[in-house]
Every structure is written in structure tokens, then in C-alpha cells.
Amino acid sequence: MVMGSIMKIQKETAEPANLSLASSGILSAQNVDVFYGDQQAINNVSFEIPENQITALIGPSGCGKSTILRCFNRMNDTIDICKVTGDIRFAGQNIYDPKVDVVALRARIGMVFQKANPFPKSIFENVAYGPRIHGLASSKDHLEEIVISSLKRAGLYKEVADRLQESGTGLSGGQQQRLCIARAIAVDPQVILMDEPCSSLDPIATAIIEELMESMKQNYTIVIVTHSMQQAARISQKTAFFHLGDLVEFGDTEAIFTNPIQTRTQNYISGRIG
Amino acid sequence: MEPPKTMELRRTGKLVKLQEQIIIIALMLCSLAAILVTVGIVASLAFEAFQFFQKIPVSEFLFGLEWSPQTAIRDDQVGASGKFGILPLLGGTLMISTIAMAVATPLGLYSAIYLSEYAKPRTRVWVKPMLELLAGIPTVVYGFFAALVVAPLIRSTGSGIGFEISSESALAAGLVMGIMLIPFISSLSDDVLCAVPKTMREASLGLGATRSETVKNVILPAANAGIIGSLLLAASRAIGETMIVVMAAGLSAKLTLNPLEAVTTMTVQIVTLLTGDQEFDSAKTLAAFAIALFLFVLTMILNVISLKIVDRYKTIYA
Amino acid sequence: MPDYTLTTSENLQRRHAAEARFRWIGRLAVLLSLGFLVLMFFSISTRGMGAFGQTHIQLEIHFDEAMLDPNKQRDPQQLARANYKPIVNQALFELFPEVQTRRAQRSLYRLLSSGAVFDLANMAGQNPDLVGSTQLLWLPASAEVDLFMKGKVDVSLEEKLRRLKNNEIAWINQLKVKRQIRKKFNTAFFTKGDSREPELSGIxxxxxxxxxxxxxxxxxxxxxxxxxxxxxxxxxxxxxxxxxxxxxxxxxxxxxxxxxxxxxxxxxxxxxxxxxxxxxxxxxxxxxxxxxxxxxxxxxxxxxxxxxxxxxxxxxxxxxxxxxxxxxxxxxxxxxxxxxxxxxxxxxxxxxxxxxxxxxxxxxxxxxxxxxxxxxxxxxxxxxxxxxxxxxxxxxxxxxxxxxxxxxxxxxxxxxxxxxxxxxx
Structure with a gap:
């Protein structure tokens, strides 16, 4: 069984062009359970995330939306007591397969965190960090090119062009978060996971980042966890509603917000649970 | 006639207030103790050192290349005026401290990194107290260990490969002092590493860095100041350490760079000058206070710098 | 076409090797540090365990009234100050009647700790009734004998270079046969102050x-x-x-x-x-x-x-x-x-x-x-x-x-x- 699945992955990776992503989505979760010690945080969750779209994961706090997000690039590996079962696939490959290199996985699936967390280094070094460790730049000029284009894509370049050597921690909150997005982009991932990226930002900074996501979606698949339903409604094409570890409803954003099927979703959207 | 209740309250209130004032003043006096101790140290050292410098010029003490504190017992004795140059002592102290830091820094730092970044909680729970046990062992025990086990071991290995090593060597004292400093460095660095926010690790791991890349490129640079501070504190402790060197380093005051020779340190000389029979006013005993003053100032500079660095580091991630 | 590869590459393998090396260095540092702790405890406890036992020699001591208390006052202070060396010597001569020369007798006496007489003085001082009686007592042996019994004397060494001579070793072996020499728990170590003699010193x-x-x-x-x-x-x-x-x-x-x-x-x-x-x-x-x-x-x-x-x-x-x-x-x-x-x-x-x-x-x-x-x-x-x-x-x-x-x-x-x-x- 195991051998078979490994061989299948190898075959698929050899010919990625043969994958029919349109039907299955770039990321898929099948019957996923997550446990923290004895505590079950995610109950039998299955859904698929389409490529080059924005998918929002919403739900009240503690519902497991961040937990499932962190499964997609195996950040949960860093928590000793966390155990994930089920089948999570990226481009058809089971990411928990022993053959999968978690470092390679995280290079393909980047992450932006709730609190902006630039390294205490210069703006340039912050963005250059990923390309450096992965050996993506062939020369110094190439590295500079990557850094500048990443900053441009993150809509930050104009603001920091003249102070690339200054510390990244000196930027404003919104700028810091965009720096973190630039840092993630610099590794050239296919998917970017965002864990409540605007929760500590003011409305203006939030608007800028939302605009940025809108422009990023042609190149990247974005999965965003948000506690703000308005934000999900504004920016996402698909929405998944989580409650107490269950995936209650998943579908087109418009349908979820205008015509939810489940009563739990209705109650949440109308503000009766939260 | 009973006075109105409010009056009564006010009167006792005054009394209580007076009592409390007294208590607070008493508390303040207690807190002066810390200052008094420092003043006492400085005053006593400075007073005796001043007397010393009336007999021996400061320049001779600070820049003299020879140390032989034998003073003449009779006035007409020849050639026993005593040489009081601190440089050979400083040289010995620095050599042993350097050896100790060379042993303790990599071991302590890597232990701290392993414990804070790699070890499972169950391992950590066991290993940390064991290392703290190492820190709680009295230095006289380390000294005994150095003289009884390490020095003979070094000596026999040395003669095995054709080196003549004296039974008391800077290497033996330095090695054992290094062992003593390992837990000191590892626990201070562990605190410093743990203070680096978790989000920093996640950011790096999320970009696909391995753990060691995260440690080398993100955590260590972020913890830089704190680690330097703790290394300075460790160095200060090495310079002031007494028992290990008294028991394992020897008494020969010479300027040498060979760690296989016996050297002496400032603390060793203080002990030899002040134990046994002593007259209080001779240059010999007063010299001990001059060395101690030098030692106090040297370690205080290191301490204050490292405390400042650590303090500033703490406020960054507070 | 985007690259979806998740399996490891040559570059990644190199990075993982560096990771493994780093982890091993850390583990080694911890093990080495703990190793020092173990080495220190081991070397000190193997050397120290011996001190909790102390060799004693059994002698039949006759508290001779004529020698110790000629005035028959049974004054405890007097008894504590009396000279017990002769009665110890007497007990030793009885045990080894074949030892005749003065020199040999002196070295025979050296089997015992010089503190043995003080033990006897203390006993008699506390219990004056002992005078006149004969007691079978365990008295502390000298440090040399103690070291020998603990196997810490190199008998292969030339006699001149040893403090313990061949005739003394012979006596000890005789005592061993008679079961009149053995190690007992070293109570003196916990009940006495410092001394110049190792076997009499305590903490x-x-x-x-x-x-x-x-x-x-x-x-x-x-x-x-x-x-x-x-x-x-x-x-x-x-x-x-x-x-x-x-x-x-x-x-x-x-x-x-x-x-x-x-x-x-x-x-x-x-x-x-x-x-x-x-x-x-x-x-x-x-x-x-x-x-x-x-x-x-x-x-x-x-x-x-x-x-x-x-x-x-x-x-x-x-x-x-x-x-x-x-x-x-x-x-x-x-x-x-x-x-x-x-x-x-x-x-x-x-x-x-x-x-x-x-x-x-x-x-x-x-x-x-x-x-x-x-x-x-x-x-x-x-x-x-x-x-x-x-x-x-x-x-x-x-x-x-x-x-x-x-x-x-x-x-x-x-x-x-x-x-x-x-x-x-």
C-alpha cells in the first residue's frame, strides 16, 4: 500500500503537467483529524482549495480554522503534542508522505502570520533571507532583483526604496505585515497561507493589504484565516465556515453569505454565535 | 462625654500613620545595606591599597613585569626588596580564563541551543536540573577534581606524547574552570534564547528554513546582545574564581604563553599573601589589597557592561 | 509551468545533512557536559567510599588497676589522664608472644592508631568501673594498616619504599586469620574534629x-x-x-x-x-x-x-x-x-x-x-x-x-x- 502510494507520487512529480488541478484544487483535505494531546481540534474535515483564488476560513475563535491552516504547510510539526491524521494533498501529493521534504513543502507553501514578525535585520535582509537559504539567487545582482521585485509585488517598494538597509522592525505595523508578505513571495511559492494577517492593523492598513491580496491572486493561491466576516466577503471567492472543529459549510463566498444552507452558518453570519 | 466617632478614627489614624512612617524608614535603611556593602568594599580596599602605593609606586604595580613579594625580614638584608608588578599575575589570570571560556563557550552555548530548540520537553525536564546541579557544586570540589584527576591525566597524556607538563598547569585549572562555567553560560543563554519570540522561529520555519538555519540566521543574531552579556558575566566569574586556581594552578609568577606551564593568578596571590602568618602593615600583605582592588574594578567594569547589555536586550523583547 | 515538486533534491539533502550535523553537535555538547558531571561524581565517590569504613583491631585489654589507678580513687578525671600505652602494649605482646626485640615491639605498636589510647582513656573516664576488668575491644588501626586493608598499598614495591614493612604485613595477615582485624563503620569520621592523623580525623x-x-x-x-x-x-x-x-x-x-x-x-x-x-x-x-x-x-x-x-x-x-x-x-x-x-x-x-x-x-x-x-x-x-x-x-x-x-x-x-x-x- 505504502509503496504504491509513494510510487504514484513519484510518477506524478515526474509529470506535473498531467495533473488535472481544475477538478481537484491545488490543496485538498480528506477526512482530516487533528489532536492536541487528547484534545481533538479538528473533526473529519474535507474540502478543496482552488488554484489562483482566495479562500477564506472563518468561524468563531477556537473553532480550529488556524489549526487546519497550519496543517497545509505542516507548521503543526513544530508542536510536539500535535497529531494530524487523514489525507492532505498539495498538487495531488500527500504532504504527510515520508518522501515529502517539509523544507521543500514550506518553500512551495508560504505563510504570513497574525502578528507581523519581521526579523531584527534590515528590510533587504528580511526579504533576501528566503532566497538565500534556498539558494534561489545565482548572483548578488540576481538576489537584489528578487528582493526588489518581491517588495514591488507586496506594494512596499515605493515606501522603502531609499532605506532598504534600515531595520525592518522600524516600519509601521501595516508596512511590517507587507514586508512579511514580500518575504514570503521572495521564495516564489505557489500558495500563501495567511493567518489573520490584518487582525492587529488599522482599517487603512487593512485596506491596503486587501487590495494587495486582490492583485496577488493571479499569481498565487491564497488561503486566509480571518475573524472578520466582512473581510471574507470582500476579498474571497470561496469561504469555509468552521465551528468547534467541524467544517460546517464550504462553498462560493457569495452563496455562503447570502444563502447559507446550514443553520449554524446562518446563526454565525447573523451574529447569534461567535 | 464621648467624642464623635470620626474624631476617634482620625486620632488613631495619626498614630498608625506614624508607625507606618517608621516602618517605611526602617525598610529604606535596610535597602541602604546593599550600598553600604559596596562602599565598605571600596573603602577598605582603597584604604589599604593607598598605604601600599605609598611604599610601591602605582606605575611599578601596574606595569611591572616581575612579581616576587618577598620583602626583607631585616633591614640589612640584601636583594630582597620585593617586586610587585601585577602583569605576570594578570597574564596568568587571563590565560586560565581564556582556556576556561574556550571550553565553556561552545559547550554551554550548544547545550543551550540544543535544550531550547531541539530537546523534547521530557529531556529538558531532566537535563536542565542536572546542569544546574553542576552549577551548584562548590568550587573547592572542582579544585580537588582538578588537582586529583585532571592534572595527573593531562600530565600522563603529555608525557605519553613526549611533552613535559608540570603537575600544576594552566591547562588543568582552565579546563576545570571551563566545566564549572558550562552551566552558568548554558542557563543564561537558555533564558536569552527563550526570550526570542516564538513568532520569529515560525516566520523562519514557515519560509522553509531548517531548524539549524533558523538558529544560525535568525535566533542567534536576535539573541546576540543577550548572549554576549552572559559571556561577559561568565568571564568576570572566571577572572574572580579562586579555589580552582589555588588548588590547581600553582604559584610561579611568570609571563608565559605556554598553557602547559604552571602560572599564578591574582586570586591565588591574594590567598597566599593573606593566609598564614602576617603582619598587617608590610608591603606584602598590603599588596593583596592592591590586587583585590584591581580585581574588583576589573570585574565591576565587566559586570556593569554586561548588565547594561542584557538589560537593553530584555527591553527589546519585553 | 509552476514547480510542484515536494520530494527532496540534492541541495535539500545537503541542507538536511547540515541540520543533522548541527543537532548532533548540540547533543554532543549536552552529553559532554553531563559526562563531566558523571566523571566528577564517579571519581570522587569511588575514592571517598573507603573513608566510611575504618579498620579496627580486636585486642583483649586488661584495665590494670596497678597501672591506671594505683590510689584506687576511681576519679574519672584522673583516669582520663592516665597512661594507657603500657596496657595496650601488654595486650599486643600477648597476641604476638614471638615478638621479642624492642624495635619489633615498637613497630607492633604502630599497627594501632595513636588515637587508640585516647579511646581507652575516654572509656575509662566515663566508666571508672572498667578498671580491674578485662575487655575484648575493637581499637582503630593506624592509617597505614587501614590503607593496606583497603588494598591501597602497593606490596609489589620494594620494602624500603613502603611505609608498611613486611613484618607488619605478616602480623596483619595473622590477625586476619584469627579474625581479629576488620573494617567497621567509621563513626569517628562523623564524631570527631580535625586531626593530623588521617584515621583520627573527622568532620x-x-x-x-x-x-x-x-x-x-x-x-x-x-x-x-x-x-x-x-x-x-x-x-x-x-x-x-x-x-x-x-x-x-x-x-x-x-x-x-x-x-x-x-x-x-x-x-x-x-x-x-x-x-x-x-x-x-x-x-x-x-x-x-x-x-x-x-x-x-x-x-x-x-x-x-x-x-x-x-x-x-x-x-x-x-x-x-x-x-x-x-x-x-x-x-x-x-x-x-x-x-x-x-x-x-x-x-x-x-x-x-x-x-x-x-x-x-x-x-x-x-x-x-x-x-x-x-x-x-x-x-x-x-x-x-x-x-x-x-x-x-x-x-x-x-x-x-x-x-x-x-x-x-x-x-x-x-x-x-x-x-x-x-x-x-
Whole structure:
């Protein structure tokens, strides 16, 4: 069984062009359970995330939306007591397969965190960090090119062009978060996971980042966890509603917000649970 | 006639207030103790050192290349005026401290990194107290260990490969002092590493860095100041350490760079000058206070710098 | 076409190898550090275990009235001062009748510790009725015999180079056959003071000296430390004065311990003329040294008491002083005590400053009070480690084992106290 699945992955990776992503989505979760010690945080969750779209994961706090997000690039590996079962696939490959290199996985699936967390280094070094460790730049000029284009894509370049050597921690909150997005982009991932990226930002900074996501979606698949339903409604094409570890409803954003099927979703959207 | 209740309250209130004032003043006096101790140290050292410098010029003490504190017992004795140059002592102290830091820094730092970044909680729970046990062992025990086990071991290995090593060597004292400093460095660095926010690790791991890349490129640079501070504190402790060197380093005051020779340190000389029979006013005993003053100032500079660095580091991630 | 590869590549393998190397270096550092701990414990305990046993020789001692108490007064003091050497000699000659020459007889007597006669004197002094009787007694053997019995004499060495001669070894072997020589638990080690003879030396004097010093240390450092912490944490406003105190405390915590010894020497001995070599001065010096540790621990403990409790008390109309001493201090007490015990443990192991104030003297008597001359356990270890006699090596190691046992007990007690009493806020 195991051998078979490994061989299948190898075959698929050899010919990625043969994958029919349109039907299955770039990321898929099948019957996923997550446990923290004895505590079950995610109950039998299955859904698929389409490529080059924005998918929002919403739900009240503690519902497991961040937990499932962190499964997609195996950040949960860093928590000793966390155990994930089920089948999570990226481009058809089971990411928990022993053959999968978690470092390679995280290079393909980047992450932006709730609190902006630039390294205490210069703006340039912050963005250059990923390309450096992965050996993506062939020369110094190439590295500079990557850094500048990443900053441009993150809509930050104009603001920091003249102070690339200054510390990244000196930027404003919104700028810091965009720096973190630039840092993630610099590794050239296919998917970017965002864990409540605007929760500590003011409305203006939030608007800028939302605009940025809108422009990023042609190149990247974005999965965003948000506690703000308005934000999900504004920016996402698909929405998944989580409650107490269950995936209650998943579908087109418009349908979820205008015509939810489940009563739990209705109650949440109308503000009766939260 | 009973006075109105409010009056009564006010009167006792005054009394209580007076009592409390007294208590607070008493508390303040207690807190002066810390200052008094420092003043006492400085005053006593400075007073005796001043007397010393009336007999021996400061320049001779600070820049003299020879140390032989034998003073003449009779006035007409020849050639026993005593040489009081601190440089050979400083040289010995620095050599042993350097050896100790060379042993303790990599071991302590890597232990701290392993414990804070790699070890499972169950391992950590066991290993940390064991290392703290190492820190709680009295230095006289380390000294005994150095003289009884390490020095003979070094000596026999040395003669095995054709080196003549004296039974008391800077290497033996330095090695054992290094062992003593390992837990000191590892626990201070562990605190410093743990203070680096978790989000920093996640950011790096999320970009696909391995753990060691995260440690080398993100955590260590972020913890830089704190680690330097703790290394300075460790160095200060090495310079002031007494028992290990008294028991394992020897008494020969010479300027040498060979760690296989016996050297002496400032603390060793203080002990030899002040134990046994002593007259209080001779240059010999007063010299001990001059060395101690030098030692106090040297370690205080290191301490204050490292405390400042650590303090500033703490406020960054507070 | 985007690259979806998740399997490892050559570049990644290289990075993972670096990762594994790094992890191994870390693991090695921890193992090496712990290895030193094990090596130290091992080398000290293998050497020290021997000291807990002491070779004794069984002799049939006749307490001869004519020799010990010719006036038949049975005066205990007289009996304690009498000369017991002849009756011991007599017992030895009876055991080895074949030994005739004076020289041989003298070396026969050397099988026993020179302290054996004092043991007999003590016995007779305490129990005058022994005079006239004959007793079968186990008396301590000399250090040389003790080392031989513990297998620490190299018999392959030429006789000239050994302190224990061939005829003495023959006697010991005879005694072995008669079962009149054996190792017993070394009670003297725990009940006697220092001595020039390894087999007669004990650590009681040093232990009492350490205990008295710690008593003085505690009774000064604890109240002063706690009150200072209370002032700084609860009352003082942040001014340049408190900043100064703060810097002072942190700096004092890192001042070399020997400097405190010099402070004690010139102030306590030089200015105040306190008695030299006493637990009083030793305790004072140790108190000054532990003060910063206690202050820092007590402040941390006070800081961990949540403000809500202070606010609750203040809200009920309690004054600041009442709030502090009725609520904050009692709640912080476990933390303060834990810190104090750890500070005391540090003071117990401290040696260098005590050398400066003369607690390094050779002292046979067990101190009775804080103004008696005394030494301390670590200083005793230092003195024994320095002495050339081979018999002291195992005693030094044994004394270290006792010291470490006390330290471990104090640490365990501190941990216990923290677990038992500390509230989790």
C-alpha cells in the first residue's frame, strides 16, 4: 500500500503537467483529524482549495480554522503534542508522505502570520533571507532583483526604496505585515497561507493589504484565516465556515453569505454565535 | 462625654500613620545595606591599597613585569626588596580564563541551543536540573577534581606524547574552570534564547528554513546582545574564581604563553599573601589589597557592561 | 509551468545533512557536559567510599588497676589522664608472644592508631568501673594498616619504599586469620574534629562550624534581604537613588567572593576587632555575599503576586503597609524562602572568603558557639586536599560527598517548598 502510494507520487512529480488541478484544487483535505494531546481540534474535515483564488476560513475563535491552516504547510510539526491524521494533498501529493521534504513543502507553501514578525535585520535582509537559504539567487545582482521585485509585488517598494538597509522592525505595523508578505513571495511559492494577517492593523492598513491580496491572486493561491466576516466577503471567492472543529459549510463566498444552507452558518453570519 | 466617632478614627489614624512612617524608614535603611556593602568594599580596599602605593609606586604595580613579594625580614638584608608588578599575575589570570571560556563557550552555548530548540520537553525536564546541579557544586570540589584527576591525566597524556607538563598547569585549572562555567553560560543563554519570540522561529520555519538555519540566521543574531552579556558575566566569574586556581594552578609568577606551564593568578596571590602568618602593615600583605582592588574594578567594569547589555536586550523583547 | 515538486533534491539533502550535523553537535555538547558531571561524581565517590569504613583491631585489654589507678580513687578525671600505652602494649605482646626485640615491639605498636589510647582513656573516664576488668575491644588501626586493608598499598614495591614493612604485613595477615582485624563503620569520621592523623580525623567540627556560620548568615541576610526587597518592590518610587541600589545589588551578585573575604578581614577584624577564625565573622561575610541573591529572589517573588490582591486590600481600606505585610509578603514567602535556601546552599559551599578571615586554621576542638574558633566543611576539604598524607585523599573525597549530600538536600527542599507552597496565579 505504502509503496504504491509513494510510487504514484513519484510518477506524478515526474509529470506535473498531467495533473488535472481544475477538478481537484491545488490543496485538498480528506477526512482530516487533528489532536492536541487528547484534545481533538479538528473533526473529519474535507474540502478543496482552488488554484489562483482566495479562500477564506472563518468561524468563531477556537473553532480550529488556524489549526487546519497550519496543517497545509505542516507548521503543526513544530508542536510536539500535535497529531494530524487523514489525507492532505498539495498538487495531488500527500504532504504527510515520508518522501515529502517539509523544507521543500514550506518553500512551495508560504505563510504570513497574525502578528507581523519581521526579523531584527534590515528590510533587504528580511526579504533576501528566503532566497538565500534556498539558494534561489545565482548572483548578488540576481538576489537584489528578487528582493526588489518581491517588495514591488507586496506594494512596499515605493515606501522603502531609499532605506532598504534600515531595520525592518522600524516600519509601521501595516508596512511590517507587507514586508512579511514580500518575504514570503521572495521564495516564489505557489500558495500563501495567511493567518489573520490584518487582525492587529488599522482599517487603512487593512485596506491596503486587501487590495494587495486582490492583485496577488493571479499569481498565487491564497488561503486566509480571518475573524472578520466582512473581510471574507470582500476579498474571497470561496469561504469555509468552521465551528468547534467541524467544517460546517464550504462553498462560493457569495452563496455562503447570502444563502447559507446550514443553520449554524446562518446563526454565525447573523451574529447569534461567535 | 464621648467624642464623635470620626474624631476617634482620625486620632488613631495619626498614630498608625506614624508607625507606618517608621516602618517605611526602617525598610529604606535596610535597602541602604546593599550600598553600604559596596562602599565598605571600596573603602577598605582603597584604604589599604593607598598605604601600599605609598611604599610601591602605582606605575611599578601596574606595569611591572616581575612579581616576587618577598620583602626583607631585616633591614640589612640584601636583594630582597620585593617586586610587585601585577602583569605576570594578570597574564596568568587571563590565560586560565581564556582556556576556561574556550571550553565553556561552545559547550554551554550548544547545550543551550540544543535544550531550547531541539530537546523534547521530557529531556529538558531532566537535563536542565542536572546542569544546574553542576552549577551548584562548590568550587573547592572542582579544585580537588582538578588537582586529583585532571592534572595527573593531562600530565600522563603529555608525557605519553613526549611533552613535559608540570603537575600544576594552566591547562588543568582552565579546563576545570571551563566545566564549572558550562552551566552558568548554558542557563543564561537558555533564558536569552527563550526570550526570542516564538513568532520569529515560525516566520523562519514557515519560509522553509531548517531548524539549524533558523538558529544560525535568525535566533542567534536576535539573541546576540543577550548572549554576549552572559559571556561577559561568565568571564568576570572566571577572572574572580579562586579555589580552582589555588588548588590547581600553582604559584610561579611568570609571563608565559605556554598553557602547559604552571602560572599564578591574582586570586591565588591574594590567598597566599593573606593566609598564614602576617603582619598587617608590610608591603606584602598590603599588596593583596592592591590586587583585590584591581580585581574588583576589573570585574565591576565587566559586570556593569554586561548588565547594561542584557538589560537593553530584555527591553527589546519585553 | 509552476514547480510542484515536494520530494527532496540534492541541495535539500545537503541542507538536511547540515541540520543533522548541527543537532548532533548540540547533543554532543549536552552529553559532554553531563559526562563531566558523571566523571566528577564517579571519581570522587569511588575514592571517598573507603573513608566510611575504618579498620579496627580486636585486642583483649586488661584495665590494670596497678597501672591506671594505683590510689584506687576511681576519679574519672584522673583516669582520663592516665597512661594507657603500657596496657595496650601488654595486650599486643600477648597476641604476638614471638615478638621479642624492642624495635619489633615498637613497630607492633604502630599497627594501632595513636588515637587508640585516647579511646581507652575516654572509656575509662566515663566508666571508672572498667578498671580491674578485662575487655575484648575493637581499637582503630593506624592509617597505614587501614590503607593496606583497603588494598591501597602497593606490596609489589620494594620494602624500603613502603611505609608498611613486611613484618607488619605478616602480623596483619595473622590477625586476619584469627579474625581479629576488620573494617567497621567509621563513626569517628562523623564524631570527631580535625586531626593530623588521617584515621583520627573527622568532620564534626567542620560541620558544626558550617552550621553556625550559616545560622549567623541566615539571621542577618534573610531579614535584611527581604525588607530591602519589600522596600524596592512595594514602596520605593523609581528615582536615581533606587536605580543606584538596583545597580549595586546586581553588581554585588557578581563580585568575586574573595573580595568579600578581604572586606571581612579589614572591616570586621581590622576595624571592629571581632574574634578571628570564628563562625560569627564567617557568617557575617557570607551574609553580605548572599544578600544580593536573596534580594533578587524576594523581589521576583513579590512581583509574582498579582496586583489584584493588593488592590483588593487597599480597596477595603487597608494602608499600604498593612497591604504589604498582611497580603503581599505572606503570599510571596514561599518564593522568598526558596531563593534564600538556594542562597544558603551557595554560602555553604563557599571557601575563598573564609580563608581570608582565618577560618583556615588547624582546629581540633568542636566549636561550641559562634565566637569559638572554627573551620567549615569546604575549608576542611581544602585543608585535607592540601595535606600530603595519603590517608587524607579518601577522607577529602568523603567530606566532599557529605557536603554534596547537604547541598542536594537543600536544593531538594527548595524544590519541594516551591512545589508545595507556591500558588499558581
Amino acid at each position: 564534626l567540627g567542620a560541620m558544626i562550624g558550617s552550621f553556625l556560620s550559616l545560622l549567623v548568615c541566615f539571621s542577618i541576610a534573610f531579614p535584611v534581604g527581604v525588607l530591602t526587597a519589600v522596600y524596592l518592590e512595594e514602596f520605593a518610587k523609581k528615582t536615581r537613588f533606587t536605580d543606584l541600589i538596583e545597580i549595586n545589588i546586581n553588581n554585588l551578585a557578581a563580585v568575586p567572593s574573595i573580595v568579600f573575604g578581604l572586606l571581612g578581614l579589614s572591616i570586621f577584624l581590622g576595624v571592629f576587632h571581632m574574634p578571628r577564625s570564628t563562625p560569627l565573622v564567617g557568617g557575617l561575610v557570607l551574609a553580605l555575599m548572599t544578600l544580593p541573591t536573596i534580594i533578587i529572589a524576594a523581589r521576583a517573588a513579590l512581583r509574582s503576586v498579582p496586583n489584584t490582591i493588593r488592590e483588593a486590600a487597599l480597596g477595603l481600606g487597608a494602608s499600604k503597609v498593612q497591604t504589604t505585610f498582611h497580603h503581599a509578603v505572606p503570599l510571596a514567602m514561599p518564593g522568598m524562602l526558596t531563593g534564600t535556601i538556594l542562597g544558603m546552599a551557595g554560602a555553604l559551599g563557599e571557601t575563598a572568603p573564609l580563608l581570608m578571615i582565618g577560618m583556615v586554621a588547624f582546629i581540633v576542638d568542636v566549636p561550641q558557639g559562634i565566637t569559638d574558633v572554627a573551620t567549615s566543611l569546604p575549608v576542611q576539604i581544602f585543608l585535607w586536599a592540601d595535606s600530603p598524607e595519603k590517608g587524607f585523599v579518601e577522607r577529602t573525597s568523603a567530606a566532599i560527598m557529605v557536603l554534596l549530600a547537604f547541598l542536594v538536600l537543600m536544593n531538594l527542599f527548595a524544590v519541594f517548598l516551591r512545589r508545595k507552597l507556591e500558588k499558581q496565579w
